[in-house]
Amino acid sequence: MTSLATIEVYVFILAGFVGFMVITRVPPLLHTPLMSATNAISAISLVGSLVAAGSDRNQVSTILGFVAVISATINAVGGFIITDRMLKMFKREPAPAPGEKAP
């Protein structure tokens, strides 16, 4: 138990470190998509919800798990769709058409 817990703490700290390194480089331009993206990614708690809902341990666990599956799925599905919808909108300036002078 202790050694397993230790490994988990390592994973947490290192992942947090990776997150820190990566996310400080995300430009303010994309801060809103970043929020919806991390939100969609943290809908991975769906994994825990599925186990609670489907392992037939007791009724309370099943019902709570069921509601948790619904909430997490809302975020997983809605979160990735809306992130994609936002990122689709960010376009670079089109190359100046022939005959038009560049700014």
Place this chain on the structure above:
Amino acid sequence: MNARELLIQAAYLTASVLFILGLRSLTKADTARRGMQQAALGMVIAVVGTLLHHEIVSFGWILTGLVIGSAIGYPLGVYVPMTAMPQRIAISHVFGALAATLVGVAEYYTHLRDGLPLPAPLMAALGFEVVFGALTVSGSFMAFSKLQELIPGRPLTYRGQNLANISLFVMTMGIFGYLLFHPTAAQLFYVMVGLAFLFGILLVLPIGGADMPVVISLMNSYAGLASAATGFAIGNNVLIIAGALDGASGFILSVVMSKAMNRSFGNVLFGAFGSVVASGTGKTAEGLTVREISAEDAAVQLAYARSVIVVPGYGLAVAQAQHAVRELADLIERRGGEVKYAIHPVAGRMPGHMNVLLAEANVPYDRLVEMDEINGQFPQADVALVIGANDVVNPAARNDPASPIYGMPILNVDQAQKIIVMKRSMNPGFAGIENELFYNEKTSMLFGDAKQSLTRLVTEVKSL
């Protein structure tokens, strides 16, 4: 480790890698979309992997839940307009944190019921999970209600508020500490969940609309930490990784946002958001006059300008004027002028709010310029067009030590050759402080709804 277990772990590892690559892709607008699609694939892989889990024996509830969740999540992803994005993000934190909290409660209940051991590390993970989870559920719901204007957006304060909040927090943590040593005290566990829920409400109560960027970022971080705690509680690494990424991201955004408002992070954490407003004793407007400008005259100034900097604020989002401003910019550019947009980090109600709105109106992202970069360009601008922004352009932040917003980094709009401010009325902005920019001799005010005014400007410029 049998083959099935190996497969599940491989799925989780793949998902973790795809998540990190997805976030890395967000460092560039060109690569972002594909990277996030890969991250979505990672999510699917993780879910399929989980369904192989030997503990999962009945699929009825799971499938029903997945179907209902998708049926609600799909329209929330496809149809919510960009102007409603802050409340959309806030409500998604409610869902994420709710899932984590419920899993935590289910896990605790099952352990207690089946007489399974609850060693201190497990209890600590469960405690963090439900405390962060519950306070994020209620706190984010409060933020959602304020943004959706179900309840007043202004700060709700009362005497001894901070003391009440701190004691509630200390009480919650006290119970948490007790549970680490007496994990079977079930009633206390549920009391703790209830107190954390209440704390979330009280934490956001005194926070006004303009401070929402910090709150949303903070809730983003808490939702992530709740997910990570779930991972510790059920021994699942992909949850720990995704939660840590989310936690780090929300934390970084909160720091960026509080810096942009010149608030210390401690000030933010302890929810003393309302106090700055209360102590507001900036300069007043007595004896000063503003110059009003007609749409015709403003149109002439804009039409013959060689360089225009648009400064959008929350007023642009409220009036949903992003398409109108793009139309005006197109006309100016067709006449040979150059239009850029100056984006203050806390303009709007969430990090990056203005960028998303303007991108929706097809403004190319190279025209959206960050504060530090654009500030040097204001002296060369013929016209600065301020649309529904107030505190982020208030020169008092630079030169009036008595002002409550003194020290906050601002856009140097007052250095432009001419300034046109579009505003609904002369009411002061959120912070309740007079803005001396409006009384600057280079400034003219164009009163009215931003969208209507912009539409009038478009008509006038066309007729020139």
